[in-house]
Amino acid sequence: MTSTKMKLLLFDIDGTLLTTGGAGEHGFGQAFQDAFGIADDLSTIDFAGATDSAIAGMLFEKHCLEPTPARHEHFRTTYLPHLGKNLARFQGRVMPGVRDWLPDLAARPGAVLGLLTGNFSTAAQLKLTHYGLFDYFPFGAFADDSPHRDALGPIALGRARRIHGVEAFADPARDVLIIGDTPRDIACARACGARMLAVATGKHNRASLSAHGPDFLADDLTCAEAAAAFRDFWEA
């Protein structure tokens, strides 16, 4: 008897599944102003691949605010309503190929889809719900779990095993694929031993991503390289 092989696909959100057109970044500035009375144009913040909690930490450090748990929580709860309103105001979009691949992958026997994102969990839900993608992702790892992206891979894998069995995804190099758009996603995949498909749909171009040595690299999810990556991963 052969059992169905199980494959875990962990998706980043911003720059990979979608762009909010600046709704998230703008919300950070609004929240910082509202919560702490400090205007910051965020021009010194490197958003790409950073977790929401790490971005908050960068702002606290820049403005000499002690990063207490209460301050982090005040920032998070101020940010989320701004994000919710901004999603309707800013012109974002789902990245090319995402609406084709998600139903295809989700329908495969043994496929498990999850999130591996620097968003707060509620921010992830708001963004994905706005663009009609939330139902593909029953679980994930988020900025609420750790400000360090490299810590999120094992957390997501642990949650997947709690749902699908401790024996599942035994060999991350064969059974787990992380899909993301920044060098931080590539480092995160390396940190948990997973394979990595980098897509040049965010702020990093092919050359920038290639320098960090992802297992697979594609301009976007419509191209043949993406199809080949999913096929290689699936057949391994």
Ligand SMILES: [Mg+2]
């Ligand atoms: Mg991203």
